[in-house]
Each structure stands twice: as C-alpha cells, then as structure tokens.
Amino acid sequence: MRTQTKIFLIFVSVIFLILKSRPKDNICEFSNLSIQSVKNDTEVIALVLTRWQAYENRQVMRKMFATVNTIHVFKPIFLMGIDRIPKEVLFKIQKENEDFQDLLLVDIEETYQNPPKKLLAAFHWIFNLKAEQLNWIVKLDDDIYINITKFDQYFLHISNPDTIHCLEMTNTKPVRDPKSRWYISKEDWNQDMYPPYCSGTAYIMTPIIGEILFQTYTSHHLTNSKVWMEDVFLTGILARQANVQRTQVINMAYMGLLHKKANFFVAHPALMSDVVKTPKERLETWQKLFDV
Numbered sequence: 001m002r003t004q005t006k007i008f009l010i011f012v013s014v015i016f017l018i019l020k021s022r023p024k025d026n027i028c029e030f031s032n033l034s035i036q037s038v039k040n041d042t043e044v045i046a047l048v049l050t051r052w053q054a055y056e057n058r059q060v061m062r063k064m065f066a067t068v069n070t071i072h073v074f075k076p077i078f079l080m081g082i083d084r085i086p087k088e089v090l091f092k093i094q095k096e097n098e099d100f101q102d103l104l105l106v107d108i109e110e111t112y113q114n115p116p117k118k119l120l121a122a123f124h125w126i127f128n129l130k131a132e133q134l135n136w137i138v139k140l141d142d143d144i145y146i147n148i149t150k151f152d153q154y155f156l157h158i159s160n161p162d163t164i165h166c167l168e169m170t171n172t173k174p175v176r177d178p179k180s181r182w183y184i185s186k187e188d189w190n191q192d193m194y195p196p197y198c199s200g201t202a203y204i205m206t207p208i209i210g211e212i213l214f215q216t217y218t219s220h221h222l223t224n225s226k227v228w229m230e231d232v233f234l235t236g237i238l239a240r241q242a243n244v245q246r247t248q249v250i251n252m253a254y255m256g257l258l259h260k261k262a263n264f265f266v267a268h269p270a271l272m273s274d275v276v277k278t279p280k281e282r283l284e285t286w287q288k289l290f291d292v
Contacts, residue, residue, distance in 0.1 A: 030125065031082055031105035033094045042131045043072040044155065047122055049230070050078045050142040051110050052085055052093060057142040060279050060286075062100065067292055068148040072155055073133070078142065079122050081108035112181075115230040116238075120217050123210030135161075137210055139203050145267040145286045146202075154204075154249075154265070163245045164205045164235055166198030167252040172232075188226030197236025198246060200229070201253040202266040209244055216242040 038045065046065065050058055058078050065076050082090065082105045097103040106121050108114050119139065126137060138151060158165070172194045175182040213234060220241055227233045235246065254264040267289060277285070286292065 029107040030121070031107060033082075033090075033097055033103070034105040035077060035097065035101050035103055038075050038077075038129060038131050038134070039073075040131050041073050041133050042075045043133050044074045044136045044138060044151070045126055045134065046074055046076040046138045046140055046146075047104075047119070047126070048076055048078045048140045048142050049115060049119065050080050052080050052082060052089060054142050055096070056279050058096075060282050061140075061142060061146070062102070063279075063283055064146055064286060065148060068152075070148060070152040072136075072152055074148070074152075075102070077102050077104050077122075079104045079106070079118055081106050081110040081114055081118055083107050083109040085110075113228040116225075116228065116233045119230055119234060120214045123207070124214040127207045127211035127214070129207075134207060137205050137207060139200075139205075140266065141201055141268070143268070144201055145282075145289055147265050147267075147290045149290070150263075150265045151204075158204075160247055161206050162209070163247040164198055164203055164209060164239065165247045165249050165252070166203035166235065167201070167250065168196055168246045168248045169194075169199055169231075170196045172197070182229065184227060194227075194232050195236040195240045196246065197232050197239070199253045200231030200235075201255070201268050203231075203235060203252070212242050212244060213238050 048058070048061060061076060061078075065074055080093075080103065082093065085093075093103065093105065097105075104122055104125065106118050108117055108121070123137070126134070136155060140146060154165075173192065174184040174189050174194060176186070177183060178185075217238055225233060225237065227237060239246070249265070251264045252266070254267045
C-alpha cells in the first residue's frame with residue numbers, strides 16, 4: 001500500500017510540473033525519420049545511447065536482444081543526435097531505421113556535452129507513448145555486454161519502482177586536471193564532491209521517473225548546467241533536485257578484466273583489445289559470459 005501511495009504522489013507531481021511549466025530548452029525536436037511508436041505489448045524499452053558512427057555496435061546489440069527468450073517484451077531503441085551530419089550519412093540512417101524500426105533521432109549535434117539532453121528528450125518521448133504495457137526504461141551504452149536474462153528476472157521482483165535502480169557511485173570528486181577528458185572547473189561545479197549518482201553504463205527507471213527528470217530540468221533553470229557527464233548530471237544533480245532516490249544494485253555493472261563469469265547485469269570490459277574485436281568476436285565473448 002505504501003508503494004502504491006508513493007507512485008500516486010509521483011504521478012500527481014508529474015502532472016503538476018507539466019501544468020506549471022513549458023519546456024524552456026528546445027531539446028525535443030525529433031527527425032521524422034525516427035521510429036514513430038512501439039508495439040502496444042512492449043513492457044521494457046532498452047534505451048541505448050549511441051552515435052551515428054557506431055553501426056557495428058548497434059548490430060551487435062540487436063543480435064543480443066534477438067537471441068534471448070524473455071518473459072517481458074523488450075524493445076531496444078537506439079538514441080542518437082543527427083544535427084549537422086552529412087547528407088549521405090542521413091540516407092544510410094534512414095535506410096537503417098526502415099530495416100529495423102529502432103532509431104530515435106534527436107535534432108541535436110553529437111558532442112560530449114549533449115548526451116544529457118538527448119536522454120531527457122527520449123524520456124519525454126517515451127512517457128508520451130501510447131503503449132499501455134510499458135513499465136520500464138533500461139538505459140544502456142552501445143558498447144557493453146548485456147545479461148538480458150538478468151534484467152528480465154529482476155523486473156519480476158522490483159518492490160520500489162519510485163527510484164532509479166543502478167550501481168550507485170558515492171564520494172566521487174570532480175576531475176580538476178584541465179588535460180583530462182572529464183575535467184570540470186571550479187566555476188562549472190564549485191563543490192568538492194558530486195552528489196551520489198548512478199554508473200552510466202546501465203540503470204533502470206520507470207517512464208514516470210524519466211518524465212519527472214525532464215520536467216525538473218525544464219522548470220528549475222538547469223538548462224545551462226556545465227556538468228555534462230550524463231550519469232552525474234541526470235541521476236545525481238538533477239535527481240537530487242527532483243527528490244528522486246536511487247536503489248543500490250551492486251552487481252548492475254562490471255568493469256574489469258573478463259577472466260571469469262560473474263553474476264552481473266552488464267559488463268564493460270577494461271580491455272583495450274576489446275575495442276578492436278569484430279562484431280562476431282564480441283558476440284562470441286557475450287555468449288561465453290552469459291551462457292547464451
């Protein structure tokens with residue numbers, strides 16, 4: 001009964017935010033080449049953050065999802081920005097979406113600063129879908145190995161849907177070295193620690209939580225945030241503003257040498273050799289990891 005009450009209060013909060021404010025940041029313009037809808041029986045959207053150059057990564061993940069039988073109905077959707085890409089590439093993307101019907105194309109330029117906007121736009125798009133059975137969003141990166149069966153089983157036992165389920169990162173300091181890719185200046189983030197946040201490799205939320213994050217972003221003057229890492233910003237800074245909590249799932253993400261099988265949801269191997277594997281080799285590694 002307590003969980004039902006929380007869900008109702010979250011839903012009321014979403015409606016209030018929607019009525020109170022209109023989006024102030026133009027992040028919700030989607031190309032008409034995008035997927036337009038999902039089937040009504042879809043229960044889980046696997047929202048995969050990708051770039052238009054990463055066709056092989058998308059092909060590998062498509063085969064992963066097509067190989068595994070699941071209790072829930074999954075729909076992988078690949079999210080990318082397409083502003084300022086060459087016209088010949090756009091024709092290829094159009095053909096790819098005609099073939100697979102799984103590309104969500106935001107009219108945003110692909111930069112390191114824009115993944116949070118891409119995801120927020122996608123959360124809002126998903127919330128407004130007419131799929132009656134849709135209960136979950138799983139955010140994923142496109143270069144990981146995913147234990148689809150593990151996610152499938154996890155959805156059977158979630159007792160606190162009003163939180164983000166993830167590998168929670170705590171006591172993380174901003175990188176102050178200007179030479180680092182992850183550099184954040186004191187002017188852009190003046191605190192010595194980031195708030196707790198989710199590892200961006202994978203996390204789970206409901207469409208309602210996604211919409212709460214979107215509405216909080218557009219109504220609380222956070223559109224000019226200089227913290228561009230999507231995991232820190234969305235599941236830490238923005239979630240704190242929206243009063244959205246996290247549920248710790250220690251084995252959600254594994255990042256290390258794949259020297260043995262482990263009971264994890266996704267793997268992001270710390271092997272330089274992995275980035276040069278062929279799609280076939282990556283699938284073979286995935287099959288060995290998860291006994292597919």
